[in-house]
Amino acid sequence: MNATAALEPAPRCDLRTEVIDRLEELSKLRRGWERLAGIDPHAGFFLSWEWMKTLLADNPGSWHVLVVRDGSDPQEIAAILPLRHSFHWSESSETCQTRYDAAGRFGLSDATGFLCHPDREDAALAALAPCLSEMPWKRLSLRYVAAPHRARRFADAFDPERFRVDWPPYTDNAGRTDKLRVPTVALPGSFEAYLNETVRKSIRGKIRRFRRRYLDDGPYRITLTTPETFARNADALQHLWRARWSDTLSPQVMRSYQKKQRLLLERCQDMGTLFMPVLWRDRHPIGVLARLIDRRKKTMTGMIAARDHRGALPCIGLLLNAFCIEAAIRMALTSYELGHGNESYKYQYGASDKHLAYLTLRRRGGDTPDVFSPASTAGAARRAQNELRQGAHGRTMGILRQIEDVCEG
Numbered sequence: 001m002n003a004t005a006a007l008e009p010a011p012r013c014d015l016r017t018e019v020i021d022r023l024e025e026l027s028k029l030r031r032g033w034e035r036l037a038g039i040d041p042h043a044g045f046f047l048s049w050e051w052m053k054t055l056l057a058d059n060p061g062s063w064h065v066l067v068v069r070d071g072s073d074p075q076e077i078a079a080i081l082p083l084r085h086s087f088h089w090s091e092s093s094e095t096c097q098t099r100y101d102a103a104g105r106f107g108l109s110d111a112t113g114f115l116c117h118p119d120r121e122d123a124a125l126a127a128l129a130p131c132l133s134e135m136p137w138k139r140l141s142l143r144y145v146a147a148p149h150r151a152r153r154f155a156d157a158f159d160p161e162r163f164r165v166d167w168p169p170y171t172d173n174a175g176r177t178d179k180l181r182v183p184t185v186a187l188p189g190s191f192e193a194y195l196n197e198t199v200r201k202s203i204r205g206k207i208r209r210f211r212r213r214y215l216d217d218g219p220y221r222i223t224l225t226t227p228e229t230f231a232r233n234a235d236a237l238q239h240l241w242r243a244r245w246s247d248t249l250s251p252q253v254m255r256s257y258q259k260k261q262r263l264l265l266e267r268c269q270d271m272g273t274l275f276m277p278v279l280w281r282d283r284h285p286i287g288v289l290a291r292l293i294d295r296r297k298k299t300m301t302g303m304i305a306a307r308d309h310r311g312a313l314p315c316i317g318l319l320l321n322a323f324c325i326e327a328a329i330r331m332a333l334t335s336y337e338l339g340h341g342n343e344s345y346k347y348q349y350g351a352s353d354k355h356l357a358y359l360t361l362r363r364r365g366g367d368t369p370d371v372f373s374p375a376s377t378a379g380a381a382r383r384a385q386n387e388l389r390q391g392a393h394g395r396t397m398g399i400l401r402q403i404e405d406v407c408e409g
Helices: 003-007 025-026 030-039 049-058 103-107 123-136 148-156 191-197 200-217 230-245 251-270 315-331 342-348 374-391 392-406
Strands: 015-020 062-069 073-090 095-102 139-145 163-166 180-185 220-224 277-281 285-292 299-307 335-337 354-356 356-365
Touching: 015 123, 025 049, 030 049, 030 073, 049 103, 062 123, 073 103, 073 123, 073 374, 095 103, 095 374, 095 392, 103 251, 123 148, 139 148, 148 356, 163 285, 180 342, 191 200, 191 277, 191 315, 200 220, 200 315, 220 315, 230 277, 230 285, 230 299, 251 285, 251 299, 277 315, 285 315, 299 315, 315 335, 315 342, 374 392
Parallel strands: 095 139, 299 335
Antiparallel strands: 015 062, 062 073, 073 095, 139 356, 163 356, 180 335, 180 354, 220 277, 277 285, 285 299
């Protein structure tokens, strides 16, 4: 850098942050949101206006959207951070708390985080911290942040004397599977090029051999989900998925998760982004892949996979993923994501890892006004009712005092 450049003043950056929690105000953001998503290189379907507006409209009273505007032009948006808030009862301190996490998790979003103007990224992320610091909450958690460098810049803007920052791992399969890694295949211009240049010779041979053996002449076939077959195929996916995991999850957790699965599938189907092939043996579905088409990012993203684990066919996943990859290439997409987790089988498709971030912020110390928001009073009231039914009058009175304090404050 020369001396003249070093003496030039930094560009003026007059940013202000506001908090939106009503649909009427949210609707006014549409043009600015869509414009920002259009220029943000890290934006994807799960941070799009269409997706987020649907989730927020379905969950009124449970979210805040932080918007960083350019003070010189209020119509220009520099950053957006959609958050959901929830009530939390702390057993250790016997107090009510408010927690925040990414609003995209209302709908099992595979990626979360921030929308940012690329020319104002650092200043916009820093502008979010003072606003959030003054809002009452105990913990803020952002999992599956698609741009990890943004999560770090955001975290660096918080006062370390007031907030503790953690970057927890997120694993499955007894710690062997890293859910913050997304094996991703870079797609060439043709499926033949993919077979010849991206995968190993042994995998190329398997794909060609299994297709001839099972799909060309055998009793197996692959069909693509249409609006007319959506309900039947979604039922098949959920049946296979439930059969696989029923011994691992409690009935209550299974019901809750499958309800979220179904909503995810229905929303994607309604928005025209669902790609869901089904592998059949005669009239029996033995494998289903639910994939999302993100046309702006030119990506096909893995969401849910399910197959018959009773030994019906040894290559169900290989046949279905090859089908999806070939279709993605025909659509002129440039990448194929195999979903969260670095399971070894995913790398046979020629994948390399894309990394996601998991950030948690915890307020150090803090009394009731610092950690409990009026937005959580409904949850606190339900907790007080439960404590009263169990005869815990001391806890009940403590909760009611917290509600009184935040409402009067």
